[in-house]
Amino acid sequence: MVLIEARDLEKTYWDDGVVTPALRGVSFDIKKGEFVAIMGPSGSGKSTLLHLLGFLDRPTSGLYRFDGRAIDEHSDHDLAEVRNRKMGFVFQTFNLLPRATTLENVKLPLLYSGIPEKKWNHMAEEAIEAVGLTHRLHHESSQLSGGERQRVAIARALVLTPEIIFADEPTGNLDSKSGQAVMSILEKLNRTRGHTIVLITHETYTAEQAERILHLMDGELVKDEKVKARRTSDHFIK
């Protein structure tokens, strides 16, 4: 089942008269349940692509279909709803709310979901359990380590059991140990729960934990490869 269909996707930024073609026509499909890594040097357009795929921005031209519907068919209001119910995001810089606890941070997407409030705590606690942070439920994010913060962010992405999780260099700000912990959580979510995962990284080591790697260079897709020998890091988390 195809979840993502990208055809000749282009994105050009106009910034004070400076024209930056960040994506110059990219085409690929991603199936439901796939674990895909996007690699490429800095400035190659990885984040730009992720923003388009994650309905955070609209392409300059080209076709993008998510779960059977083209982005053009959605109003901004609809896009917000799709992001809320079908997509989860994990960023390099965690982006947690300041002075909010683990529980409060994970509940954030629920705030915009229309789900009755009485279910919130249960849903959030389940997501927090999945990333192994139950013992940090009422800690403020400032009291958590980097690795723990990123796991809070993953729980937040998970809480509405999305079709797909987009992660933009989630290990970029972490030491290798915490990075591995984060990766193994993502890998496990993909394997045991069937979440589709699109992961940006510039580390080959990290990318090789995915099933497939898309290589970007100067806004173009230069290589689309299957990972022959997938690395696992299952030993790392219980």
Add this chain to the structure above:
Amino acid sequence: MVFRRALGTSWKGLNTHRTRSALTILGIVIGVTAIILIVSLGEGAQALILGEVQSIGAKTIAVVPGREPKGPSDFLSTFTDSLKQKDIDALSRTTNAPHISRIMPIVFGSQSASYGGETYRPTIYGATPLFADIYNIAPVEGRIFNDDEVRGYADVVIIGNKVAEELFGNEEALGKRIRIKEKSFRVIGVLGAAGQSLFLNFDTAAIVPYTTAQQYIFGIKYFHRIVVEADTEANVPATIEDVKATLRASHGIDNPEKDDFFLETQADAMETVGTITNVLTLFLAAVAAISLVVGGVGIMNIMLVSVTERTREIGLRKAVGAKDTDIMLQFLLEAVILTVLGGLAGIMLGAFFSFLISLVLGRTLAVNWEFVFPFGAAALGIAVAAVVGLVFGLYPARVASKKSPIEALRYE
């Protein structure tokens, strides 16, 4: 439900930036404090003045010579000699004014009085024995003069507390003779300390029979006032008409425009006092309201800074599903919560200060200044504060809601 959740979100947002929130609303706090203070003190002053006016008596009508002052320049014509003995005679006839129960002429003016080496300048009132009754005063020592003494141009005087103190010191005043304008008067009564009354201060008064005052002190044949009392309050309007008709006949006036006298009643005075204090209060409150607008601009300013600083938070919220309207509502509510809190703080501060001031005024002026909590102004203050929050929060909230999620997420 949605609204309550948004309220919670906004509240948390404000709580995260507590110091800033407090500073932001300072302008609103001050503005509302000022409004409450002004309105409360205004109402207190009005109550006080009205109390004074009421103490004159609802059945009392004062006839004043001259044309009714309609503007500042008219005051010059106030002191005319139109009220004479024949007017009193005419008013006394029951066929003319059946509901008049009592009539009293008054003359007054300032004159120096002396005893031994001491001199003082009291306000001289020439009146009849009714004086004590109408103005509700009684001597602590001695007595009031009687009608015979009025008819006989008697040289007797009742002096106020302050006058006694200035002229006699610790010496006994009763029975002594003081000089007022070349004539010697025997002190037959001394008034107790009456305290400051707003219109008349009997502490500094010397009261003599009006006949004596006319003849020996002021050298006039007319009156400065004729005070008329109706038998009942209900008959005051009828009596007013009777007095006017009688005096017009007595003065040969057929065009009311040409009246050389006018009437003052308690109702008139209360209305005038009410109008003056209301206008004054309204004006001052309007000035205070301007400070609320200034406070509103301050809020807009700081909220714009806040929106820029929280770009990342806004981006995150949008990424996880917040719609433009959610963000808009969040920031708008933050502004309104802020201003309403500011309004509440202002109401409490304003009430506290006006209570303090009423205490101080009560002590220092020895007047019965009542603390009035202005519920109307408090409600208005909250409403205005909320509106200020809405109006000045609208633009920052819109700016926040229009941020694109990627701009927000890239923001460092």
